[in-house]
Amino acid sequence: MSQIPKNDSRAKIKAIELALIDDIFKVPEAELEHEFAQDGLNIKDLANSMRSGAMELIMQERRKKLAKARAGMLVQSISKSDKRRPSLDAVKRVLAELFQAKPALAVAFRQGKSQSETDWYSLWDDLVELGEISEISDEN
Amino acid sequence: MAEDEDLTDIASRLEHALVQMTDANWARLYRAAQYFLLGGTSYQAPQELFNEAIQRTLDGRRNWPPSEPFGSYIWMVMRSIADADRRMQANAIELLANDAPSTEGAAADTDRIADFGWPESAVDQVLEAADAKRQVDEDLKVIEDHFKDDQVVMLVIMAIEDNIPPRELESDYGLTIKQYESARKKLRRFVERQFPGRRNA
Numbered sequence: 001m002s003q004i005p006k007n008d009s010r011a012k013i014k015a016i017e018l019a020l021i022d023d024i025f026k027v028p029e030a031e032l033e034h035e036f037a038q039d040g041l042n043i044k045d046l047a048n049s050m051r052s053g054a055m056e057l058i059m060q061e062r063r064k065k066l067a068k069a070r071a072g073m074l075v076q077s078i079s080k081s082d083k084r085r086p087s088l089d090a091v092k093r094v095l096a097e098l099f100q101a102k103p104a105l106a107v108a109f110r111q112g113k114s115q116s117e118t119d120w121y122s123l124w125d126d127l128v129e130l131g132e133i134s135e136i137s138d139e140n
Numbered sequence: 141m142a143e144d145e146d147l148t149d150i151a152s153r154l155e156h157a158l159v160q161m162t163d164a165n166w167a168r169l170y171r172a173a174q175y176f177l178l179g180g181t182s183y184q185a186p187q188e189l190f191n192e193a194i195q196r197t198l199d200g201r202r203n204w205p206p207s208e209p210f211g212s213y214i215w216m217v218m219r220s221i222a223d224a225d226r227r228m229q230a231n232a233i234e235l236l237a238n239d240a241p242s243t244e245g246a247a248a249d250t251d252r253i254a255d256f257g258w259p260e261s262a263v264d265q266v267l268e269a270a271d272a273k274r275q276v277d278e279d280l281k282v283i284e285d286h287f288k289d290d291q292v293v294m295l296v297i298m299a300i301e302d303n304i305p306p307r308e309l310e311s312d313y314g315l316t317i318k319q320y321e322s323a324r325k326k327l328r329r330f331v332e333r334q335f336p337g338r339r340n341a
Contacts, residue, residue, distance in 0.1 A: 009179075009273070009277045009280045010273075010276050012181065012280055012301050013179040013204075013279060013280055014177050014179075014223075015217075015300050016178070016297070016300055016331070017176060017178055017179075018282070019170050019249055019300045019324065020175045020327070020328050020331060021175060021215070022326055023171060024171045024328070029162075029164040029170075032164055032168070033167075035332070039332065041164045043164070043166070043167045044163055044168065046166060047161070047166035050169070051158050051159075051161065051166070051189055053187060053191055054154070054191065054194045055155065055158060055193060058151045058158075058194075061151055061195075061199065075166075087194065107236075128324075130165075132209065
């Protein structure tokens with residue numbers, strides 16, 4: 001048997017709290033309903049309110065996770081496309097080598113003359129996607 | 141939800157558990173949350189404490205072991221949150237376990253916090269502030285004052301505090317089991333009515 005010091009109100013409150021918990025789990029359902037009604041509470045309404053409140057939290061958490069996952073995918077795709085693009089000079093050099101090896105590609109690109117920077121990068125992206133060029137950096 | 145549906149993610153497990161709860165389960169959980177607010181916390185209503193327990197489970201601050209039934213898990217989390225909240229409110233100064241007291245020179249700790257910093261003190265990490273203690277004292281006084289003329293309930297409260305089993309009350313004080321159970325019910329119903337939870341801590 002353990003005794004709580006006389007001046008330890010917190011321990012006393014906690015002991016009462018635990019005793020009440022113990023008791024509430026022994027109260028039969030019909031009696032519970034009766035007691036709640038005595039206190040002006042409807043068990044069904046209360047259950048619905050607690051359940052829907054918790055469900056709403058679950059939905060919020062799912063929405064948050066979804067938004068986070070989407071943001072993560074966006075960042076990943078942006079950083080991936082940035083990473084596989086070397087400098088414009090390197091792009092031109094690699095493409096020139098490729099055009100020499102595969103002239104048909106050069107025709108499709110109008111022999112690489114008077115192309116804008118966007119055209120070069122656009123072609124680069126297409127060729128990387130087609131597997132004609134593997135990802136390289138400026139160091140390559 | 142189909143039995144073979146994947147319940148590994150916490151939101152799905154919670155969702156599954158919530159729809160399984162009967163009205164009586166909810167009622168008991170509500171009462172449990174209500175009792176946990178005794179002594180003053182920053183939660184104003186039982187449902188608020190319950191929602192906090194759900195939120196902490198969802199965001200991973202609390203781990204719900206797969207083998208643990210939802211009912212027993214969630215009331216333990218509510219209890220733990222309420223306890224921590226009471227301690228937080230009682231904090232005049234919070235000390236972490238590794239904040240060992242200084243023992244040298246003019247800076248030496250000579251006040252009540254001197255024992256902090258030892259592993260056995262880590263659970264508390266706090267000093268009581270007068271306000272928070274007052275709230276606990278007040279709630280206890282409300283209960284004791286209400287039953288001051290009811291010797292049976294007072295005896296039962298003493299038994300609860302001192303962990304005296306009912307059979308001992310029967311042999312030492314002649315309190316029958318029926319009287320004991322009736323007194324426990326009186327105490328429970330008083331607390332439920334007197335402390336509905338909606339109050340300022």
